[in-house]
Amino acid sequence: MAAxxxxxxxxxTAATAAPLAVFxxxxxxxxxxxxxxxxxVAAVTAVYVSFYPAMGEEADLASFVANLPEGMVEVMGYDxxxxxxxxxxSTVFGILGPALLLVFAIGWGSRTxxxxxxxxxxxxxxTHPVSRAHVYLDRLLAMWVGVALLAAVVFAVAMLLLVxxxxxxxxxxxxxxxxxxxxxxxxxxxIALATGAATGRRGLALATAAGLxxxxxxxxxxxxxxxxxxxxxxVSPWSWxxxxxxxxDGFDVPGLALLATLTVLAALAGLARYRQRDLGV
Amino acid sequence: MNDVAIRVDGLVKDYVTGPPWRxxxxxxxxxxxxxxxxxxxVFGFLGPNGAGKSTTIRVLLDLLRPTAGHVEMIGGRPAxxxxxxxxxIGYLPGELNMAGQRTAGEELRYLATLRGGRGTxxxxxxxxxxxxxxxxxxxxxxxxxxxxxxxxxxxxxxxELLILDEPTSGLDPLLQxxxxxxxxxxxxxxxxxxxxxHVLSEVEDVAGRVAIIxxxxxVDTDDVRTLRHHAGQLVELRFAAPVDVEExxxxxxxxxxxxxxxxxxxxxxxxxxxxxxxxxxxxxLQWSAQDRELEDLFIDFYRLPVDDTLIAxxxxxxxxx
Ligand SMILES: Nc1ncnc2c1ncn2[C@@H]1O[C@H](COP(=O)(O)OP(=O)(O)OP(=O)(O)O)[C@@H](O)[C@H]1O
Ligand SMILES: [Mg+2]
Numbered sequence: 001m002a003a004x005x006x007x008x009x010x011x012x013t014a015a016t017a018a019p020l021a022v023f024x025x026x027x028x029x030x031x032x033x034x035x036x037x038x039x040x041v042a043a044v045t046a047v048y049v050s051f052y053p054a055m056g057e058e059a060d061l062a063s064f065v066a067n068l069p070e071g072m073v074e075v076m077g078y079d080x081x082x083x084x085x086x087x088x089x090s091t092v093f094g095i096l097g098p099a100l101l102l103v104f105a106i107g108w109g110s111r112t113x114x115x116x117x118x119x120x121x122x123x124x125x126x127t128h129p130v131s132r133a134h135v136y137l138d139r140l141l142a143m144w145v146g147v148a149l150l151a152a153v154v155f156a157v158a159m160l161l162l163v164x165x166x167x168x169x170x171x172x173x174x175x176x177x178x179x180x181x182x183x184x185x186x187x188x189x190x191i192a193l194a195t196g197a198a199t200g201r202r203g204l205a206l207a208t209a210a211g212l213x214x215x216x217x218x219x220x221x222x223x224x225x226x227x228x229x230x231x232x233x234x235v236s237p238w239s240w241x242x243x244x245x246x247x248x249d250g251f252d253v254p255g256l257a258l259l260a261t262l263t264v265l266a267a268l269a270g271l272a273r274y275r276q277r278d279l280g281v
Numbered sequence: 282m283n284d285v286a287i288r289v290d291g292l293v294k295d296y297v298t299g300p301p302w303r304x305x306x307x308x309x310x311x312x313x314x315x316x317x318x319x320x321x322x323v324f325g326f327l328g329p330n331g332a333g334k335s336t337t338i339r340v341l342l343d344l345l346r347p348t349a350g351h352v353e354m355i356g357g358r359p360a361x362x363x364x365x366x367x368x369x370i371g372y373l374p375g376e377l378n379m380a381g382q383r384t385a386g387e388e389l390r391y392l393a394t395l396r397g398g399r400g401t402x403x404x405x406x407x408x409x410x411x412x413x414x415x416x417x418x419x420x421x422x423x424x425x426x427x428x429x430x431x432x433x434x435x436x437x438x439x440x441e442l443l444i445l446d447e448p449t450s451g452l453d454p455l456l457q458x459x460x461x462x463x464x465x466x467x468x469x470x471x472x473x474x475x476x477x478x479h480v481l482s483e484v485e486d487v488a489g490r491v492a493i494i495x496x497x498x499x500v501d502t503d504d505v506r507t508l509r510h511h512a513g514q515l516v517e518l519r520f521a522a523p524v525d526v527e528e529x530x531x532x533x534x535x536x537x538x539x540x541x542x543x544x545x546x547x548x549x550x551x552x553x554x555x556x557x558x559x560x561x562x563x564x565x566l567q568w569s570a571q572d573r574e575l576e577d578l579f580i581d582f583y584r585l586p587v588d589d590t591l592i593a594x595x596x597x598x599x600x601x602x
Contacts, residue, residue, distance in 0.1 A: 015368055015396050015397030015398070015399045015438075016364045016365060016368050016396070016397060017364070017394070017395040017396070017397065018394065018397055021394045021395055022395070024394075025391045025394070028391075029380060029382060029383060116380075119378055119380075120374075120376055120377075120378030121378045121379055121380050123344065123374050123376075123378065124372075124374065124377075124378075124379065124392065124434070125392075125395065126342075126344060127342045127343075127344065127367060127370075127372045127374070128367060128392060128395035128396060129364040129365065129367045129368035129395065129396055129397075130364055130367075130395050131363050131364050134364075276346075277346075278296075278344065278345045278346060279344045279345070280339070280344055281296055281298075281345070
């Protein structure tokens with residue numbers, strides 16, 4: 001008799017989550033944070049780019065660089081600093097840009113699953129009619145879109161100012177640098193998200209991705225300085241990003257392909273584990 | 282199968298804690314739990330802290346994967362059917378946490394989108410019933426107000442099966458009554474309700490049957506009415522002279538015999554015949570028999586020594602019949 005009542009009153013077809021429902025929810029609640037980050041990244045890019053003409057004119061830069069130790073010059077990429085590409089290579093794209101995007105991506109990646117799980121707020125979502133893969137992929141996609149937005153801001157602001165200040169740098173060079181920056185941040189952010197999804201531990205996710213980012217930066221620098229350690233630049237994601245000097249020489253396809261592969265592999269490994277394990281323990 | 286809403290057979294769950302290189306120590310939270318909840322019934326799931334209620338429930342929701350045993354619910358196994366099964370369930374977590382920045386209304390509408398929009402139309406009505414302000418951010422809500430959000434999201438899409446982990450915690454008596462009304466309405470609609478609690482009194486009014494879990498094992502499953510019978514009577518006797526306790530201790534249906542001078546108290550389950558006849562051999566000055574509260578019985582179950590749980594529960598049941 002109960003079954004009859006159920007059929008009469010409760011409609012038979014059970015409704016599951018629409019595609020991208022979680023994705024939309026995440027982006028909605030991140031609106032404000034995304035806006036603030038975009039402003040910060042825009043400001044940093046704008047300050048650096050608008051300094052270029054001033055520095056170029058006074059030619060102080062060249063003498064400043066000439067007085068630096070040779071190793072330092074190479075690590076920072078200052079040997080090309082006189083050209084627009086070289087200047088951007090060692091400023092916006094060399095340190096502060098990647099630092100900001102990596103902090104953003106790794107922070108988001110470690111928080112979105114592991115952080116939510118530790119705070120207990122993932123439980124309601126996970127017990128709704130949405131599969132684990134759906135939750136994982138939606139949250140991954142949301143993070144990717146967030147990082148892509150920041151990379152787009154870097155590109156747009158830099159391009160705008162380069163044109164406004166009449167600096168001679170091809171858009172394709174700027175695009176090459178931006179795509180590299182994007183993929184580096186995506187790779188590290190995805191590693192954070194995947195580690196967090198695989199373990200449920202936010203701190204571990206944060207430490208793994210941040211540690212890897214720092215190690216690859218150091219490996220890139222060491223590989224460039226010490227002859228015997230040149231092999232480091234072939235394994236360092238940082239070298240995959242900047243080793244080919246994208247702002248001077250354009251797209252470094254093998255490097256970008258390696259970063260993309262790293263991103264996809266990390267995403268798949270995290271997903272495989274996330275679907276298997278106990279949540280919230 | 283069709284008339285069973287939840288069937289759990291020999292469910293064992295180990296919590297493996299610590300880093301991977303020290304994975305040897307596991308906590309066995311469930312030691313072989315058996316449950317059968319029929320469709321359309323309100324079923325109480327009772328037990329003390331740490332007994333394994335939430336663990337069992339979280340296996341039902343596929344948050345945890347069983348170490349051993351089987352779980353079958355309306356329409357299949359949690360891990361196999363996944364979202365399609367959870368679409369027919371409303372769940373209220375035992376420890377409810379929600380992101381703070383959303384308002385109560387935004388949270389509820391978001392959760393409804395995860396059900397393809399089901400339940401959105403009932404949010405306003407239920408919020409009014411539970412006097413919940415939908416425009417306040419979750420962060421600023423009191424524990425009881427958060428619990429209202431939890432109750433509403435569990436009921437709003439009119440699920441076939443409600444799984445509620447300590448649903449009334451944090452609710453004041455008025456709202457507890459409102460909640461119990463909601464449970465009765467759901468049952469009248471043909472829904473099955475499985476709800477956990479520490480105390481019988483919270484589920485007594487609505488539940489037909491209850492299972493009592495202790496240290497990861499079900500120690501009793503019964504009608505609330507039968508449980509009431511099991512509770513038995515507290516008998517107090519006063520004699521003209523001190524009596525031998527052993528004489529009473531061996532009597533059928535008599536337990537917990539305590540003698541204090543010429544007074545004797547015991548717990549009587551079933552017929553009083555043997556007790557009366559034995560007492561009549563002495564000079565009885567005073568006699569009183571009092572129905573025990575159901576809570577007392579409940580406390581008995583909670584106090585059973587861990588290792589003897591199975592045997593002891595059989596004893597309790599045997600005495601009652
Ligand atoms: N994440 C975990 N890791 C290790 N052990 C756990 C974990 N969660 C629960 N336990 C253990 O499993 C046992 C059962 O816990 P559970 O939360 O199911 O109890 P409960 O009946 O819901 O208790 P309460 O009434 O306090 O909510 C307890 O001994 C607890 O210590
Ligand atoms: Mg619990």
